[in-house]
Amino acid sequence: MAPRGETKERILAKALESFSTVGYDGTSLDDLAESLGIRKQTILYHFVSKRGLLNAVLDESVKILTESLEEVLASNDPHRDRIEDLVRSVFRVALEQPLLLGLLREVSRPGSPAAPRLKNQMGPLMERAISWMEGEMEAGRMRKTDAQLVLLSAYSTVVGLATEIEILRTAGVERVLRPSAQRRQELLHFLRTSLTPAE
Amino acid sequence: MAPRGETKERILAKALESFSTVGYDGTSLDDLAESLGIRKQTILYHFVSKRGLLNAVLDESVKILTESLEEVLASNDPHRDRIEDLVRSVFRVALEQPLLLGLLREVSRPGSPAAPRLKNQMGPLMERAISWMEGEMEAGRMRKTDAQLVLLSAYSTVVGLATEIEILRTAGVERVLRPSAQRRQELLHFLRTSLTPAE
């Protein structure tokens, strides 16, 4: 029927949607298959198990996020504000694909079956960001604080934003751009005040 | 056996724990009963259905939260900073009973079966807070912004904090007091800058 890996990607997309809204346990393979006009066993064929499907969806999502961050981290332009670029980059993803951060929210919950995997996936990126921040602190361009804490705080704010977007959308609110812009300002402000060296 | 409503409250406590960690769908009545040394039908006897149990847990949690907020909103002492009191109050709850906000996070997810109920429960409190803020705006003591948005933003920050506490605890991190204090400062700062009238 479908000659290329089209089916696999369709499954991934719908799975992301389902996982990030009704959650992992709330997602039934039968329902998922039915909504795709496909038999459940087709899903199992491509992803072996439900957990395998979750892992695949998670890997893909983390990859997209990672790429969008790596891109910014890699640039060495001293004229650009690296932090602002990072924040803008993440917010762009959050606006374009809120489901993606919805999945993160779902998966980062304590007790989630994929929590350890997420930790492994995000580990390298986190460490890289942390070591970069610590370098900046050493050089005196950044106030000395707990880098991991700042990261964690920023992370939860962004995920919170994404969740808000979801909620607002389901509540029928159309204008989500202004709130998100305001939220971004808030995050930027927090990062600035907590990162710039004390005068 | 247990003459007073002791069993009922034990069920509520364990249910709150389970719902706020593994989620509604991830909670099995059988497991819940077993962890209480009780038969599943005892739970059904007290709460009719699983949904009924969720509603009961939610009602109790919202009640606790509401009381702790009403207490602050009711006071009319002009010498006290109302906003700071509110923030402190919520953070105290978040620290003492993180599971409570964990439940909120679980339930406020789009697609949650109890989302509309939560909306109804929190509705009056929200409206009260909003009308108070709008009154302050009229009087010029507060910058004119979207009150609902500010509330939503603060809410998600607090819930984010509670989740962090949970995550940090499961990750074995012991010192959660310092991070939360820092987070509270951040929230306060945000509220101040976004609420004080423009100079």
Added chain:
DNA sequence: ACCAAGACTTACCAAATGGTAGAAAAATAG
């Protein structure tokens, strides 16, 4: 002592769940 109401249990069930085994179809290679 008796009875009614409350509290908790055993017995059971229909539906849904994730998963296995293997056939049928479709695509691809020779």
Added chain:
DNA sequence: CTATTTTTCTACCATTTGGTAAGTCTTGGT
């Protein structure tokens, strides 16, 4: 066209799930 591999489907299955029916046991009132 045929052989092979990839993809999808039909047929089942064991377990778990929330829930019903009806019993037992306890407690308190009269």
